[in-house]
Amino acid sequence: MSRHVVIVxxxxxxxxxxxxxxxxxxxxxxxxxxxxxxGQYHRRPLEGHPARRGGSEFDRRRRLLAHPRCRWLPGSTVWAFDRVENRLQVLRGQADGSGRQRLTLVPDAxxxxTGAHDRTxxxxxxELPGVYTAGAAQALxxxxxxxxxxxxxxxxxGPFLLPVAESLLDAGAEVVAVLEANPLATVRKGWSARPWRLAAHAGKAGELARYAAALARRRVPYRLGRAVIEARGADRVREVVTAKVRADWSIVPGTERTYAVDAVCVGHGFVPQPELAVAAGCVLDAGFVRVDGAQQTTVDGVFAAGEITGIGGAVTAAAEGAVAGCAAAGGKPASAxxxxxxxxxxxxxxxxxxxxIGPAWLGWLREDxxxxxxxxxxxxxxxxxxxDAACPGSHALKLGTRAGLGPCQGRMCGPAVAELCGGTERHHRPIAQPIRLGELAARTEGEPE
Structure with a gap:
């Protein structure tokens, strides 16, 4: 009998x-x-708004999910994983709706x-209205x-700022500038190292060049070594203060500049969403799930792919997913x-x-x-x-200040709070996603056929 692989x-x-x-x-x-x-990368536009690119990807996606051996369960939240019985607990339905259906899945692999979300x-x-993450701005x-x-x-x-800016322009916004906090020397060091290996990434380099050219055609300035250090406004953001920053992201005094805006989009890369991996008992390295050459985690039968193993973009995520899918099904991934x-x-x-991320960004902060x-x-x-000696360790500090313990459970502020608290550990929670008490008590249906 063929193996049953569940992919979250x-x-x-x-x-x-x-x-x-x-x-x-x-x-x-x-x-x-x-x-x-x-996902975020291949987000489909509203009906009546055909995609400018990626139509073949939509067709491929449809074919895969319509395969007779594939069961597609959209609107599904995995809220717990029982590592002893190897059971996934699932809720189906709108996250803010009532009457969600409970399911249990017991996979062979x-x-x-689960991807990543914006780091801001x-x-x-x-916290002013009008300040958005890059991912939220692009989603809209x-x-x-x-x-x-x-x-x-x-x-x-990061390069994600470029497609976000293009999406905003296509939606009718005026993009006054795109600011990359890292200076030219830092960016050049990363992209120009071992230039003979760049040929392997010609497609990605061409994509970035296309975004940059699109911004240039629309006369959108792209500035390196500048960052937003303050947003101002009473009821919502009305202006932002930017400044030149050094390689460590410390502010260069006297370089402040103010822009009048009605919205600002900020994104400082991405952070993984490893809650289910933690629930499964997988070992993390610097917040990312540790995997071997076949994308298997430190737990037998549990594989990981994409941004939860390291931030590398859609091409890297797909390459990891291909290896994981083959290995999880019991095959040996081809050398190609x-x-x-x-x-x-x-x-x-x-x-x-x-x-x-420059470590001196803490210098942007004030007491309040x-x-x-x-x-x-x-x-x-x-x-x-x-x-305070009475709060030893980052966990006690979070409990004492409530930082990172609100409704979003640290998804917005988690990395920043961890850095301020001097720790990066993630604590296992039996419930990985929000669930109502009524849903917790409801009858669980068996594994779908």
């Missing part, structure tokens, strides 16, 4: 895993919280492709054709898949070197700067608690 996440990594698990003869169940597959560093005023512009504002500044770190995965991982290394928006915990409160 239908982004580039999850879809590649589906394809190669099916090729290896497995039965596949695919779950995603969204109603449509593709599990692939976690706090700065004075970042690309998926809904809605611009976050009429006059928008895009800032942060392994080589493609390894080449993609070198791109991830360049990305990390070219667009790091909110670092945890859910609990309204300020930078001053966190730093005072960190110096």
């Amino acid at each position: 996440g239908a982004g580039p990594a999850g879809l590649a895993a589906v394809e190669h698990a099916l090729l290896a003869g497995a039965r596949v169940t695919v779950l995603d919280q969204a109603e449509s597959p593709g 599990l692939i976690l492709a 560093l706090p700065f004075p005023g970042w 512009a690309k998926g809904e054709r809605v611009a976050i504002g009429g006059r928008v500044l895009v800032a942060g770190a 898949l392994i080589r493609a995965r390894d080449r993609a991982l070198t791109f991830a290394g360049r990305l990390a070197t070219a667009h790091p 700067t909110i670092v945890c928006r859910c609990e309204e915990t300020t930078y001053g409160e966190v730093t005072r608690a960190a110096g």
